[in-house]
Amino acid sequence: MANSAVEIGIAHAPHEVPTSFELGKLGMWVFLAGETMVFGGLMGVFILVGISHGGWGPDGAHVNWLLGAFNTLILFTSSLTAALAQGAARVQDSPRAKRYLSATALLGVLFLVIKGFEYAGDFRDGFTPLAALFWSFYYVMTGLHVLHLFAGIVVLFGLMFMVTPRTPAGWLERKLKYVCLYWYFVEAVWVFLFALVYLAPTAG
């Protein structure tokens, strides 16, 4: 999404029209609105089908919520480092921003590794996507989330690769504004997924 039109957009000033929106940020919000509908629709369906089956019963009780909780903690921490990276980029401290960013990306990788072990454990215990409707949902929902996280990690690494000492000031700050927005969104999605597929089926 990086492009020269960002600069062109700024070149329009002075404006009679209040268009102080940063294009990247605005575009990202539109994108996230669409994404919300995808995840929201999936979660809504999950809830409704769950109700129609009278809860998920024993199928859902095997999910490893402790690992899930630990993964939530990892994502929270990754967002913290992302926020710190944004702070560093704002004061034009690219090296520090890069360090924080790599922490964010590595925490993302850690999340995926733990998720991988979790999937392997589920498979070992016979909980494949075909085991029950709950597990079908479980894999589709978390799988979709994993894909999003993976995309985020790729973008973060790409961003770190692109920042060189010659990068113009403010470039990283602008990019981070919407890349981090995406990261936080993926995190917010996870919060609901965690509640829906980990906590709710095991509670009570």
Next chain:
Amino acid sequence: MLKLIIYVVGTIFVLVEGTLLAFVILYRRRKGERAAFVRGDSLRQLSWVLIPVVIVAFLDVAIDVMAKPVWELIKEQSPPPGLTVKLAALQFGWEFTYPGPDGKFGTPDDLVQTTFLTVPAGQVIRLLMTSKDVIHSFYVPQLRLRQDIIPGREIPAWFEATQPGKYEIACSQLCGISHFAMKGILRVLTPDEYKQWVSQHWPKSGAGPGKSASGARSSATGKEG
């Protein structure tokens, strides 16, 4: 009911298209004339649009109000049936299960008929419809009755045929390659013929299936819809 709606919307249609055509003809470009400068943003000018809109809205409401009892009659209520038949749709055919003289399903005197649904005229027939594979739809054009049949649900429907005769049953939800050939026959018999039919299929018992039911409704509406 349907006719009424068609008349109402038909009138709207003719009026609107007529206006459109009249405007196109009336206001063809003439040399040296200028078009009127009408923005149509003031309420006064907009009222030329809003008044027809209000009329349309009123007719809409009227149609809905009139449609409500019809819908309720067909889909939400079920008059006491003279005969209940279980219907199973499958790729590509129909299976009708009669409860037999005892009026209960799942007993040995149940009768399964394929393709042919035989019913007495002038009685309310209740169908309990299930599907064995994909979505089908029970459609009898002459009765104006249509109801989709969803696998995993038992869907009720009812009808009352007043005229004896043979009617076609069609599937009206795409259900596979031979969807078009998924034809059944609805045989509506006069009460006497029907008695004969019953005694052929259940020779032992005197009573027809569901004979004890609370009797046929006198048919005021005639057909559905």
Next chain:
Amino acid sequence: MEQTEFSASDSLKTWALLVVLLLVGALAVPLGLPRSLALWVIFAAATAQAYVIGRYYMRLRSEDVLIYTLALLPVVTVIILAFVLTPDVAMHR
């Protein structure tokens, strides 16, 4: 757009808040609360977490109305969708 700067200590505070909320939600499981109460706690905690993320990390607290609309419109739509589907999908059995 940002009238307020978001400092490192703010980030840390947000993180701590999130962790506390995570504990609140997750503890509903081992504590063995009654199921309906546990569900309330879990989803209240999740909503609160999403709110904190949105408000502080995604900077919604200093955003324009338009961004708010963009963020809330899909949420509202999904909720409406779920509610309208409830009688048919969830209740028919």
Next chain:
Amino acid sequence: MAETSPEAVPSTEAHEQMGFWQRYLFSVDHKVIGKQYLFLGLFMGFVGVGLSFIFRWQLAWPGTAVPLWGKVTAPQYYEFVTMHGTIMVFFVAMPVLLGAFGNFLIPLMVGARDMAFPRLNATSFWTIFVGSVLLLLSFFVPGGGSRAGWTNYVPLSDASKYLPGTYWGGNLWLIAVAIDFASVLMGGINFLTTAIAMRAPGMTIWRMPLLVWEELVASVLFMLSVGPLIAGVVMLLFDRMVGTGFFLPDKGADPLLWQHLFWFFGHPEVYVVAVPGLGIAMEILPVFSRKPIFGYHAIVWSTLVAGTLSFTIWAHHMFVSGMDPTLAEPFSVTTVAISVPFAVILFCMIATLWRGQITLSTPMLFALGALANFILGGVTGIPLGTDASDIYLHDTYFVIAHFHNTLVPAAIIAGFGGIYYWFPKMFGRMMNDAWGKVHFIFTWVGFNMVFIPLFLIGLGGGQRRIYMSSVYTYYKPLQPLHVIATIGLIVIIVGQIPFLVNFFMSMFRGAKAPANPWNANTLEWATDSPPPHENFHAIPTVVRGPYEYSVPGMEQDWAPQAAAVESGAAQG
């Protein structure tokens, strides 16, 4: 325009230095991408119409050999019906109305140099291109393409056992459609961002041309409606390829869920197509009536209301589907209620003609034809949206005729109008007006010859998707109507020959177009035809609304939106 900063001067030179590939194939210029979309849409359109020719022939003369094709088997019939619907809605209407006109016109109309994210824009086109290729490919995979209907109802579409042999056809259908959705979502991001944040100075939202408004509403509707269906498509793909049972009733799932997800998207989708089509007509009508559009604000607000309402009416596609019948009544009310905002829009469009100075040029004819048929499509929606009468009319040709009368005027007829109207801007040359009128007469007369008989067939109870109508005796009296309809289709197809010749001849041989051939106001006419690489020599300043025609006291009967400095280029 003295305040325009120097770095905003268009870099035409840089553009000239690009190679052919960069300039025409992998271009990030919104104008080139718009044309790419147009060509893709036209090509897919001809594929779709060709398919319809084959199955319409089968409908009119069942069992006889179709010219240029041969006999149609039942699997082929269902394959073609499915593909016709899919192609026409997802790969013709959306690429042409959103992709082509949206891409080409939004930046020009709001006075921007390009889309907000040009590379995303190019990605969007190449994504839908891949989707189209995959969909066409599905004709050639073993077993052929999907036969489950364009609505792809489960469980028919869910497992190969119900439709033997279409394993890959069904999978490719799902993948192609998902790719198409992703592409349109990317386009929507661009549309919204560009129109919100990149407007020229003075271009307030109440000065935006209506087409921009309509494209925006369409993008928002799409963005908000497609998500759950994307989730559904992923779930269905899992069902087919992994073996899960999200939609399989024998695994405890509910097949109605797919219908809900599909139509929750499907109905807003209808407006995603219809609303920009009307927007094109709204651009053309004032220009050729030399009058301001009637009730600009009323139209915008009605569109917004209709867009909002469109999320509350989807279950009218499902009245007889076996869903909870109590659900039908509120949906019936909302459905019929949506006719109110649309009535406002259509009456405003008609009122625009009132006391105008109408020139019946080709674009105007197409706009009027679209308007006339859209009204027919609108009023026939009322019996379908009323739950009681829908019991009878559902899944008959009445439905077919109804939605063709809404989508074809919007996507095809208004789309053709748009092509004739903006062709000078796109290619810098004029199209032949006389042949355009011939094209219009054939298209419009043919179209009505197809679909007015279909209304009657539907009223007679004739079902859709019947491969061999001779199976049913009740169908016999309806059969001649099918013959008329098929002849109508042949008229349409014959009528496209002058269009194609005209289109390609004019592209190279047509008279050079002036910057503003129609004496129109909106910003795209304030720059050269075709526009330079970054659209404007200097970003114009907008001083008035888009439809100020025949302003009293002005010498000329049009008043361009751009300030006088730019109008130097606009001497028509």
